[in-house]
Amino acid sequence: MSKPAVPFSTGENVTLAPHYRSCDLEQLRAYAQKAQKAKKPLAIDLFCGAGGLSLGLQEAGFNVILGVDSYQQAAETHKAHFGGVSLCEDLSKPEVIDAIGEALKGIAIALVAGGPPCQPFSQAGKSKIRHLVQEGARHQDDERRELWQSFVAVVERIKPQAVLVENVPDMALGDDAIVLRQLVAALEALNYDVHTRILAAWQYDIPQFRQRLFLVGVRSGTAFKFPEPVRDTKPKLRDAIADLPVVEAGAKKLVIPYQEPEKLSRFQKWCRRGVAAEEQNKLYDHIVRAVREDDLEAFRLMDHQTRYSDLPEALKRYRDDIFDDKYKRLGWDEPSRSITAHLARDGYWYIHPEQHRCLTIREAARIQSFPDWYRFCGHPSHAYRQIGGAVPPLLGKYLGKAILEATSSYDSSTRYVSTAALSTTLKHWLEQEPEQNLVAPWRRSTDLWQILLGITLFEKLPDRQVRLIWSTFRGRWADAKGFLKDTHREAAIRAMRQSKLLPTITAVARSLSKKNALDNLELPEVGENQLEMALALADLSHQRPIFAPIYRVAERVFGAEDERSSIGHEQLMVARLVGVDQGGRAYAGVLEVADQFCKPGVPECTRCPLNKVCFTASKTYQPVSSQELIPTG
The missing domain is CATH 1.10.340 (Endonuclease III; domain 1)
Known part of the structure; x- marks a missing residue:
């Protein structure tokens, strides 16, 4: 067997001491009772990973007293940075949920946050899972698809003021959008008003092209608004990592001195803040894997516009018709591509803008907006995986502040109509409307x-x-x-x-x-x-494909002018309109409403079954009870 071009090395295993205020689950109640006296709202973070969201929520003003994750190194990282409990457990186990519920019984929790594992919803994850299913190594219905139910079970036990869920956009836009609709329905059943939005990280000062789906649930009477973008021009990678010292591929020194450039960007200052006085000149984890000689030769030929297919044939180790972007040199004057857990395997998507190597652990952490004092337990591959799977702390901070602002006041004029009420109204109307009135009566069939x-x-x-x-x-x-x-x-x-x-x-x-x-x-x-529509109407597919008439109804009902420029807003609005939609009846109802009443031009609002809650029909945000929508009898 030939030797690999680069000798295998796991790198040094980083161990961090637990936070000085950490405790075990049996001590959590006493810890929480003491924490309540500090007047900071308490939060818990499920599927917490390395603590990116926890850190953002802490900086927003929450006190995160519990983090749970089944990945050992991530749980150890969380334990090093947060007081309270950092639990390495599997939340699919009912006994774990029971233990958490019992430990927090009687404790006022302001926020339950978390991101159920997203791999089944991501494009990369679907490809991997499809292969494992074909090989017989995994069941077709990945159990992680249902971990959102564990999240809801904890919410039901603890009854927080607010709920925050993070996941990949494909949870809303792809084949698994039914999971989002089920999650919304479950939280509405627990008396939360649920808001969804896909946010682009770069709009919140985070220097990467990263998009994430966020769901926020707040108690009825709470007027929640997602944080407004803080910038309209894309941040530059230069302003995030250009101040870090030059290192060679294969650099292994865990601690090196900072270099002091003439001027630091605002983001670089933000990353350097909070470093202890005795650590001021110590830069941790600026280490990176070695590079094969042939890859090094390829890197030298690349700039940020070079595609893998542009490389000489002799330097291609992969098919360029499939892997057109297998190697990607990042550009100084644009955001990085989205940092993902794939970094744990190789860094070919993340070649440094100038140096002939991949990103270091510290550079990847900075691009995710982790401060320089934040370290990660485990070997380098563990650190990369934790960083790639994290919620950017800065984005968590903006969301946390928006939730705190919303939950600090009550607004009786808040207009929210539940997805369940909308879906039920459409279903009942379709069933009761005389067949001779229907534009497409076959929609009533399943x-x-x-x-x-x-x-x-x-x-x-x-x-x-x-x-x-x-x-x-x-x-x-x-x-x-x-x-x-x-x-x-x-x-x-x-x-x-x-x-x-x-x-x-x-x-x-x-x-x-x-x-x-x-x-x-x-x-x-x-x-x-036509086939996609038919399968949806027959409820033989979880998908509810969006066509112009359906989107027209959703846009007029919700009047969401502020959301029209956001990513995936069409899918999110339609999902809210039809809900879980067992039997495809709400979807059929929307199509019929579009053809009968909500036509292009001037809609016929007076006859529409949604006119009591339609923004276009009312032209004013009046409080509406969901019960008004649901037909009786």
Whole structure:
């Protein structure tokens, strides 16, 4: 076996002493009771990782008295920096939740925060999990997908004033968006008003292209607003790490002297703050893995615009048609790419702007907005993993301040209508609306064949004709086999003047009439958008695809002008409108409302079932009870 080009080295194992006020779970009640006297609101951080969010919340004014994570090195890091309890435990275990609930019984907790493990929701995570499922090493339904339920269970036991959840944007935008909708429904059931937003880190002074989904739940009567961006120009990586000393690839000295540039940027000063007097000239963890000779040669040829595919063939160790950005040199005058836990494996995505090496631990920590005094337990790979998985402390600080501001006052005029109320209203209205009034009556069905029959064939007909003949043909062609057995189907479709659609609907019927047709459904004859909509209406998919009419309804109902420039606001608004949507009925209701009342131009608000809570209909933020929406009888 040939030797690797770079000798394997785990690096030095960093151990840190526990915080001088740390305690165990049995002592937490006494610790919390004493902490309450300091008048700072108490918070706990579940799935806390290395403590990025905890640090931000502390700086915002909270006192974080408990952190829980199943990753040993992260829990040890948290224990080194925070008083109270830092627990290395698996929150999927009911006995752990019971122990936490018992320890905090009777203690007023202001905030429960945390980020249930995000890998099942991330694009990189999905690829890895798909491979493990194929290899039989993991079940298709990853149990971490359900760890949000553990989070809710703790919230239910502790009953905090507010809740903060962090995750990757794909939890809202991807195939797993149902998890976000379920989480919102669960928190609303516990009497929280729930707000969601995807925030870009660079808008809050953090020098990287990082986006994260945040969910904030506050008690009814609390007017919460996400923090406004603090900048509209992108921060420069230069202003974050250019003051750090030059080090070679493979540097292993855990402590080296700072270098003192002529001028420090505001961000660099912020990172250097809080260093103890006796540590003023000590820079920790400015260490980095070694680089292979062939990679070093490649690095020397690269600037921040060079793509992996631009390198000479002799220097490519990976396919450039798949790994077009396998190597990425960062640019001084732009933010870094998003720091992720992948750094623990290799740093090819994070090549220093000038030096021919990857980012050091300290540089990665700075880009995440960790101050220089904040250190990480374990070997270098453990440190990189902790840093990449953390919530940037500076972003946590801004969110913490917004939550404190909201929970410090009560506003009886706060306008919030629960997702459950909106979803139920749409569902009930669709069920009760006379069929002859519906623009697309097949939306009331949950049978995929009936829905596709309507979408494929009847949607092309004038509304008046649909109302006259749909009920007849719905019964005549009740299922795909019945359609195929009808020897007069061609004549009937010809009479509708839809002969050109006969091959399409016949192919659909043949596909759906096969045994176990839904197990491996392929309908190339149906457009992708049409099929996605049909699967949603039949509740055969968790996705609720967004089309212009649906977004039009959501935008008019919520009137969210301040959110229109935020990332993913369309998906988040529609998710709030339809909720969990068992059976696809709320989704069907939105489509029908869009076609009947909420048309382009001037909407017909007086007849719309959502007019009591619609911003466009009312043009004023009046308090509305969710109960007003839900039809009785």
